[in-house]
Amino acid sequence: MPLIEFVSAIVGFVLTLMVFSYLIGDTPLFRIAVYLFIGVASGYAAAVIVNDVLLARLQSLPLGDPALLVIGLIPFLLAITLLAKLFPRVAWLGNFAMAVLVGVGAATALAGALTGTLIPQAEAAVDAVDPRSLTGLAGGGVMLIGTAGTLAYFHFGAKRAADGTVKRNAAVEALAWVGRLFIAVTLGVVFAGVYTAALTALIERLNSLMLFIKSILGL
């Protein structure tokens, strides 16, 4: 085993145990491991950004083509203005760059959600109902009811009853109740996925420990 891999394996083993110390409580070992991970990750991210974004962009500037160079420098200028947010007197300089980011990001997300999620998912829901087969009809019906129920659950329109209480329409209330069931199942599934993901991570860590131990032991 190369030394770097051995050292990496030992560091990984120790840090893993330090994180497992959280089973006892919020121990300093757990905090040290957490701070270490956050620091290393942040440093690594900063290095990646400088190296992969800034330097890579600067290196890619077309120095020979002024038009492209000017266009290439605009992102740099906007990035510099964002640094003005660190100083209150000149914070306003970063407003334009921030507005470009938010505006462009919102527009991009809105367009991508509309064209990539809303319309395709609506079409998929409609296509899910296949009247040609009982399975498709049942599946489509369950999906339709689930979808309608979930939407009805998040429908907050209601009227005031005679006794002063605010109640929704009975049909809407019934759909909302059904939608609440689908939401519960969905969240259950998500929780199971989270648990599975966490358990998989644990297994991966335990497997790495076993491999390290086996490697040490020569097994």
Added chain:
Amino acid sequence: MAEIRCPNCGKENPDFLDFCQFCQTPLASEVIHIGEEPTKKKTDELEQILPDWLKEIRQQGVEEAANETLRPQSKPKVTEEPPDLLAGLMSQADSDEEELPDWLADIAPAPKKEETPPPPPQKEEPSSFFAQFREPEAQPPAKPQPPEEETPWSGLVEPAGGELTDWFGQEEPSAAPFPQETGAPAEDWMKDLSAFATEPPSAQQPEDLSWLRDLEATSKATEEPAAPKPEAALPPSASEEDLDWLTRLGAASAPAFEEPASVSPSAEEDLSWLDKLGGVTLPEEPAPAQPAGEEDLSWLDKLGGVTLPEEPAPAQPAGEEDLSWLDKLGGVTLPKEPAPAQPAAEDLDWLKGISATKEPPTEPLPSQPASLEEDLDWLKDLGITAAPPSESAAPAFADTGELQPKEPPASPKPFQTAPLSEFLGDEALRDTTPDWLKEALEEPSMPTSAASLDWFAEQAKPSKETPPTPPQPFDQTQGKPSASTPAFDFPAGDSATQDLDALFNVEMPDWLKGEPEKPEAPQAEAASLPPFSEGEESLAPVELPSWVQAMRPVDSAISGTAASVDMVTEQDGPLAGFRGVIPLVPVGSSLRPKAFSLKLQASEEQQAAAELLEQMIALETAALSLKPAAVISSQRVLRWALSAIFLLVLSAVLWLGLQTMPVHPSSRLSDIIASLPEAPAVLVVVDYEPAFAGELEASAGPLLDQLALSKHSTFDFIATSPNGSGLVERLMLHTNLSKPFPAGLGYRAGEQYFNLGFLPGGAAGAAGFVGDPQKLSRYAVIAILTDNVETSRTWIEQLEAAGAEIAAKPLIIVSSAQAAPVLQPYAASGQANLVVNGLYDAAKYEALNVSRPGLARAYWDALGFGLMMAVAAIVIGGAWNLYLRFRAGRAETE
């Protein structure tokens, strides 16, 4: 004094009386009845103990009897008298019953007497006592003596000899120093006084008053030696001289026997007034026509305090004698004769008060002749209003101020007011003295000090300012002198004051003893107030001084109590004599708030409620013991236990490399890869964090291994996270792609795979990366390794938005198990060709890829055991919770 009870009427009588003074019933058992022979008593032995004056009187009576022999009409019946102590008097008294004595005849009916025919011859001669008044009548009128010679009867040698007159002196003490103003005015008042007479004099039996006659006769006899010339000393005019003794009566201490006076033979006149002087009330009888010679002396009855029904008094012309002092005795102001400044006027004021009480209480005076009306004016005002002070009113010394301390009397004439006191030791005289006269011999009961007389000095001024108050009369209803009778005011130490003291030292008779037993020094204020008398209307509120009215309690303050409390007569102070003017209760007590008890009157129920309230308050203030918090060590242990179980189980599975869990292989991934061209460029988007590197490496292993192994694909890794670029190498290593061959595929960076680095900008960066169709078009398959739904959805959306060509490229999403459920709809909708859902799908695809790289399968059993333990822990934990709830419910029910 021994008393004898009358067998008839049962009233007490003095023992020396033979007949009841009330019903005339014989008192002694030795009364001689009809047909019995009287037993002769020998009283010779008593002759030795007779006083000289009695002997003289007897001697005089004998002489008179001898003289009377010459006048058969007036012969006294001396022979019939027993030889007793009063034998001489008896002979005189029986002298004449019908003929009035001169002195009485001159009082009122003297003119009438002149009109009337001479007395019948059968009338007996008056007693020697009255004869001394009568004798001067026959003599030529003498010139009036100067006042200095007439008034001082103080030079009486034998005061005891004037018992009867001395008694008068007691009645009218203030008249003693009265000047000799004898004349017609004096007679007028006597006439007026006669108007009060109600009892017919004829109704009286001369025998009843025989002892009095004897007394008078004896006294006369005793005075004779003192008068060297009795005949010459008689006043020339009977009308004047006879009244001299009366004038001296006003002096109160001057016995009339000192001065030789003619004894009136009219001893047979009705002397019942003398009985009445003793307080005897005779039964009322119809009054016959009063003869002219019989003077109506009922006014003297009034003096005795006896109120008798009045009868129309006959017209009585004014006499000639100067009896003005008697007018002043009645309080009448005589304007024609201003009183000279002399101390005698002071005494008249006293008499004025006395005479003021003589007014009949109820019955008005009958019509009287016009000649009497003027003189009776003062009587009309009696008891109603005080006589206005007049300068001419000699008795009103207070008004005239003559007796003020600044002006001592010009000629103080001492007079003796109580000479009878000297005879207190004479037992014989006391025995023979009637009860009402004996009291005159006793010690005075009313102290008159100089201090008490000072009040009169102060009374002079206020009397002028204040409205005239009625004179201090006797109580008309009781015939008693008022307690507030004004006294005299003399400077202390003055001789006149001393004389007045002696004047008041005289014991009053019974009928005059209506004065208060405690004659305290009257105050000036009290003197100005009328005396209190029930039923008397003189106590009008308007007559009270303003300051007294101001001192009256307010009605509102004593309302409700004044009427109920007893009326108390004030004994001293400025309100002396008032009754009920001061309430017994404190003034203003009704106005003060009622005192309430501070003790709470609470019932048992209220007290119980109060105790309950106190307990509640005490509980609120008491600190409650906090329940200890539930121990959570069990959770820690449970957590440790579960952790230990999981670690041990998973470690064991991994250590052992168990592959017991079944895997159902799936061909969907193989189908997609099979449809790809040879050596396609695969864009691998690394969009996960280092924490999910183990899962995503195991999940993406079968895909990368199959692409590399079957298609020899080149991989371009682009990371949307800064850490993503670093995970690419780890991914290539752990999926055995970068491992050298035979353990791995021997992919090297820059040749078979490219790490494009970090793609900044999120959705914008993804859109920009996807927006370059030239770059994206060379990729045959786009694989997104993600643990985040958002980033994966952004890539899906941006790829969808990049165009149909880009969207048509196969998109395989290798997702963590936590993001797979959300990304599954994109696979269902066809936007993604395949979603590898974590380790579960990786194991299925790995099974079709000859179990390469093997990570999925290695983790599969551990994952399986871990899921089963998780399910077991959930089930056991749920069951435990149900048990706890059941136990709690059971405990609640129990």
